[in-house]
């Protein structure tokens with residue numbers, strides 16, 4: 080049986096990776112991910128996991144080394160944040176194209192400029208279309224659970240794709256939270272040994288990462304899309320199994336008091352917990368508020384979203400990143416386009432919030448719901464509470 | 468002109484007598500690839516693979532060699548091979564090494580040594596891949612990096628790199644009416660690798676195949692990082708006749724432009740004898756269209772620099788001491 084502990088979430092994420100007995104870690108430090116990097120190396124250097132820790136000289140090399148190791152058949156973990164994730168960008172789509180099931184822990188942080196170390200989602204959003212499965216955690220428990228789930232999903236023979244687990248920088252990484260840490264036996268029963276499909280070894284030589292002409296490049300892209308779309312089925316299976324074994328339920332979109340809701344907030348990441356309190360407060364005041372928390376960003380859960388919004392009059396979608404000169408935040412444009420074909424669909428407004436660590440309090444979420452309830456905003460998207 | 472004072476006989480010399488007979492008939496870099504006629508890089512890779520043997524994993528940086536050898540669904544490689552991107556061959560190969568090491572230790576793969584070898588062009592090694600190379604070498608992985616230096620970004624159309632020689636004409640440093648080609652001297656990467664305290668660093672050329680293969684074998688045996696800088700002719704980029712591929716490598720040595728040496732635990736040693744009286748650099752330059760615009764004065768500037776570099780190398784050969 081797992082044990083309830085009080086643990087910093089960054090450290091807990093590294094502990095979760097240790098429970099998965101990774102073979103290789105290749106990590107470059109960056110705030111607010113550094114505790115993950117440091118703790119992974121503690122785990123290796125104390126001999127708690129029999130693994131190699133590669134002290135790479137950059138994030139580009141972190142993911143590149145992770146790929147090299149994964150291609151030999153090793154179970155590999157890496158972690159990064161912000162500028163580091165941007166620095167990896169070149170390598171991200173190659174990882175998924177080569178179907179290497181690497182797990183990456185991301186401590187989400189704003190991107191420069193101006194330079195800012197605090198939390199938002201502007202680092203992960205530009206990576207949206209790189210073919211990685213993306214989980215978003217609300218709290219420390221979810222970070223731990225999703226990290227372990229990530230290996231199982233990634234390495235599943237019908238998936239074979241890299242997975243990133245997003246945890247909000249500071250808001251999650253640096254919080255000490257009560258977490259039920261699964262024990263080794265439980266994880267061993269849940270997570271089988273990784274059996275790679277093809278590896279770099281002279282006993283069975285293969286060429287990986289070859290050149291594709293136009294006659295086949297498009298098919299390769301389509302194949303990657305098919306793989307990630309189909310991964311949802313496996314993700315749902317893994318989550319069901321998790322619930323059976325550990326009693327904690329995971330869904331692509333978690334609904335909170337939406338059954339009779341008139342206005343629902345949409346969040347991704349740790350702000351969901353603040354929004355829950357706002358919903359409770361509004362309910363006390365007689366406002367029929369609800370909340371949808373997105374846990375699975377890629378593959379995007381279209382069917383689940385359509386089901387989740389039924390009966391809701393207005394959706395107030397929050398975004399923690401900008402799409403400059405675009406239609407609004409990335410979550411908003413995704414949701415709006417997902418619902419376009421629906422005969423009956425809610426009105427959708429967009430609040431861009433919490434950029435670069437800007438505090439968003441319970442009262443702010445309440446105000447967003449009140450504004451949204453009145454109908455259309457003056458603009459298609461609003462930088463909530465931002466001067467200028 | 469300086470003459471060579473000390474040519475230390477190496478194992479290569481003994482090896483020379485019977486080595487051709489011993490060279491593996493097995494091909495790991497196979498015919499049917501799409502390299503240009505007279506490509507020194509493709510030839511060098513073929514020789515390198517023979518010297519490395521079966522228990523090798525190759526990581527290839529983006530560049531001519533990846534393009535000509537891996538057109539899906541074909542491959543020239545019968546060694547395990549991976550290509551990821553342009554700047555990161557050293558990093559990927561370091562991960563290959565770490566992965567193989569961990570899996571072997573944990574009994575998940577056969578218990579025998581498989582060498583991780585990264586290869587890249589001068590661009591992928593000396594420029595965009597420089598940081599990854601430095602990192603991988605500094606970390607002490609059991610891996611070999613071989614740079615195949617054809618002195619420009621050939622894959623993308625002969626653009627200048629930090630391996631491009633002084634005054635060579637390239638498509639981004641053309642011999643213009645005002646500026647006569649590349650304005651700076653070639654970066655000495657082998658020397659920079661020596662400064663990483665590598666147990667083994669060597670320069671090589673497919674024009675001296677046994678010397679090259681012997682160095683590859685030596686580097687393979689090193690339990691740690693090693694580096695070989697291999698100068699390879701590119702007839703397309705050098706604007707030279709295909710059939711002069713081997714000859715140009717020899718002239719590079721005979722003029723002293725590209726001496727073949729190795730540095731073992733800090734000790735410098737020439738591995739191929741350089742004629743007492745070195746040939747003038749002009750003999751090398753005049754066979755290549757990329758130097759066609761050079762005036763006699765400019766050739767003299769190059770000659771003086773080659774003499775100086777040669778003297779510097781000679782000095783190291785005479786005075787270097789082993790650190791083991």
Ligand SMILES: Cc1ncc(C[n+]2csc(CCOP(=O)(O)OP(=O)(O)O)c2C)c(N)n1
Nearest residue numbers: 529530531553588589590591619620621622
């Ligand atoms: C990040 C990045 N920048 C630029 C390129 C374009 N590119 C591909 S190969 C190459 C040059 C390769 O030159 P070199 O490494 O010298 O190898 P060669 O082709 O001469 O063998 C360039 C510039 C790329 N693929 N990736």
